Amino acid sequence: xxxxxxxxxxxxxxxPLLLAVFFLAWDVFVRVNNMSELVLPRPGTVLASLVxxxxxxxxxxxxxxxxxxxxxxxxxxxxAGITVGAxxxxxxxxxxxxxxxxxxxxxxxKVALIPxxxxxxGFGMTSKIIMSAMLAFFPxxxxxxLGVRSVESxxxxxxxxxxxxxxxxxxxLELKSTMPYVFAGMEVGIVxxxxxxxxxxxxxxxxxxxxLVVRTLNELNAPALFAVIILLSVLGxxxxxxxxxxxxxxxxxxxxxxxxxxxxx
Amino acid sequence: MSAHHAETLDAAAGTPAPAAPPKLExxxxxxxxxxxxxTTQALDDIDLTITDGEFVSLIGRSGCGKTTLLRxxxxxxxxxxxxxxxxxxxxxxxxxxxxxxxxxxxxxxxxANLFPWYSVLDNIALPLQLRGDGKAERRERARELAELVxxxxxxxxxxxxxxxxxxxxxxxxxxxxxHPKLLLMDEPFGALDALTRERMNxxxxxxxxxxxxxxxxxxxxxxxAVFLGDRxxxxxxxxxxxxxxxxxxxxxxxxxxxxxxxxxxxxxxxLRHALDGEE
Ligand SMILES: Nc1ncnc2c1ncn2[C@@H]1O[C@H](COP(=O)(O)OP(=O)(O)OP(=O)(O)O)[C@@H](O)[C@H]1O
Ligand SMILES: [Mg+2]
Numbered sequence: 310x311x312x313x314x315x316x317x318x319x320x321x322x323x324x325p326l327l328l329a330v331f332f333l334a335w336d337v338f339v340r341v342n343n344m345s346e347l348v349l350p351r352p353g354t355v356l357a358s359l360v361x362x363x364x365x366x367x368x369x370x371x372x373x374x375x376x377x378x379x380x381x382x383x384x385x386x387x388x389a390g391i392t393v394g395a396x397x398x399x400x401x402x403x404x405x406x407x408x409x410x411x412x413x414x415x416x417x418x419k420v421a422l423i424p425x426x427x428x429x430x431g432f433g434m435t436s437k438i439i440m441s442a443m444l445a446f447f448p449x450x451x452x453x454x455l456g457v458r459s460v461e462s463x464x465x466x467x468x469x470x471x472x473x474x475x476x477x478x479x480x481x482l483e484l485k486s487t488m489p490y491v492f493a494g495m496e497v498g499i500v501x502x503x504x505x506x507x508x509x510x511x512x513x514x515x516x517x518x519x520x521l522v523v524r525t526l527n528e529l530n531a532p533a534l535f536a537v538i539i540l541l542s543v544l545g546x547x548x549x550x551x552x553x554x555x556x557x558x559x560x561x562x563x564x565x566x567x568x569x570x571x572x573x574x
Numbered sequence: 575m576s577a578h579h580a581e582t583l584d585a586a587a588g589t590p591a592p593a594a595p596p597k598l599e600x601x602x603x604x605x606x607x608x609x610x611x612x613t614t615q616a617l618d619d620i621d622l623t624i625t626d627g628e629f630v631s632l633i634g635r636s637g638c639g640k641t642t643l644l645r646x647x648x649x650x651x652x653x654x655x656x657x658x659x660x661x662x663x664x665x666x667x668x669x670x671x672x673x674x675x676x677x678x679x680x681x682x683x684x685x686a687n688l689f690p691w692y693s694v695l696d697n698i699a700l701p702l703q704l705r706g707d708g709k710a711e712r713r714e715r716a717r718e719l720a721e722l723v724x725x726x727x728x729x730x731x732x733x734x735x736x737x738x739x740x741x742x743x744x745x746x747x748x749x750x751x752x753h754p755k756l757l758l759m760d761e762p763f764g765a766l767d768a769l770t771r772e773r774m775n776x777x778x779x780x781x782x783x784x785x786x787x788x789x790x791x792x793x794x795x796x797x798x799a800v801f802l803g804d805r806x807x808x809x810x811x812x813x814x815x816x817x818x819x820x821x822x823x824x825x826x827x828x829x830x831x832x833x834x835x836x837x838x839x840x841x842x843x844x845l846r847h848a849l850d851g852e853e
Binding site (some may be wrong): 482 | 673676681683687690691700703734748
């Protein structure tokens with residue numbers, strides 16, 4: 310059997326299997342050690358809690374808030390990241406003069422700024438959107454900058470020998486060869502955006518799944534806490550798959566796509 | 575009849591004045607590469623005149639400046655000395671290229687340099703798309719060329735699905751798509767097997783004759799250089815200089831049998847000796 314074909318069906322069997330083993334081990338672990346469910350609830354209890362949570366319309370309102378904040382933050386980061394990355398990649402003196410600032414701002418633990426944002430923008434969505442945008446911005450910007458520079462000189466020669474206009478060179482060469490980098494940045498960026506939103510919700514506000522985490526913690530409701538974390542993970546996965554799907558759609562020719570799911574397999 | 579009229583008649587009878595400027599004219603062309611580590615005189619004092627419709631083969635050892643010379647002719651690399659005239663007009667003004675001079679140009683690079691995001695057909699048709707041809711027209715021409723270079727059945731493939739030689743053939747088809755009047759080819763058939771190469775040689779000769787294109791053709795293969803060229807220019811390395819020019823006078827179109835002629839063998843042998851002696 311070819312590795313490609315195996316790569317197609319194997320995950321569908323291995324993933325449920327591994328999850329089953331994981332939950333079983335978890336269950337056995339709790340029972341053998343005779344642990345309090347207040348500390349580590351058994352998978353069954355978490356499942357019951359999850360069912361309750363999913364049936365509660367309030368949960369969905371919270372999920373919607375988190376999703377909105379994350380997507381808004383991500384889109385802002387995407388726009389800003391592409392713009393700034395393209396400029397820094399193209400204009401050398403800009404990059405040289407701004408590089409120390411960029412490095413410095415990357416090193417600053419941005420999460421520490423959330424209280425400031427809360428003071429400035431209140432407990433509403435704005436402070437979380439800004440947080441998620443800030444976290445997602447850097448990976449996107451850096452990737453775009455790298456991408457703009459990575460246009461192959463041989464391919465550039467082809468366009469030059471054809472006497473191509475700037476617009477044509479951009480459309481047929483620069484844009485296309487930067488796309489994989491944009492998507493690589495987006496895949497990291499969307500994960501960072503979720504982190505930004507959730508941390509923002511932890512630290513201030515009364516909406517969102519991050520807030521639900523804090524509330525269930527205060528209630529010492531460990532099963533519900535687990536259930537919310539699972540919901541958060543699902544939201545994260547969904548958003549990641551959307552970005553990944555966009556990538557497959559827009560750059561099917563790229564190595565990161567065709568080796569992931571070879572069309573010939 | 576006035577004396578003036580008689581004079582012009584006289585001139586017309588003699589040389590066809592005013593003589594059209596040659597397709598390419600290089601005088602004292604040199605190129606120096608300066609890097610942090612070293613300064614390389616890649617080419618030095620190249621004088622070469624190529625007439626319209628001529629096929630010039632360029633041979634020489636690896637690193638003697640063949641690619642450098644071709645890139646300067648293609649308007650991609652500025653010479654540090656000398657002048658390059660295309661149909662009498664200067665190609666380079668200092669280190670800026672006059673892009674109006676290099677129109678109707680087809681270049682095959684040493685590497686295929688395909689665009690991985692386009693299919694074989696779209697790669698071939700790229701020059702047509704840039705010049706604004708319609709979609710149907712482009713497809714038609716690209717299909718024709720794909721067949722010409724023996725890639726029928728691979729039109730919809732992507733470059734990553736092709737072998738090295740197939741990629742190179744796509745690059746050749748792309749260079750030919752606009753019916754260029756000046757073809758610059760840098761070891762275009764280097765990655766091909768002997769039989770495909772033979773076929774491509776014949777096709778190239780046919781195309782060059784049909785379109786009356788001027789061709790500058792770099793190769794390592796002496797027999798190929800002789801088979802294709804009206805003249806074979808040999809370069810010596812470090813610094814790259816023209817060490818000799820061999821005229822090849824077989825009638826065209828030449829077929830593969832030319833290679834078995836005694837005269838052909840003699841020219842190849844002489845060229846090999848000439849290149850050997852440069853060591
Ligand atoms: N961009 C560059 N910077 C510095 N040196 C260069 C550069 N390009 C070429 N050279 C030097 O110029 C010389 C000629 O190079 P060129 O690529 O023209 O050789 P070539 O005849 O095409 O060789 P080959 O047959 O191997 O392709 C070499 O010595 C090379 O080191
Ligand atoms: Mg070369």
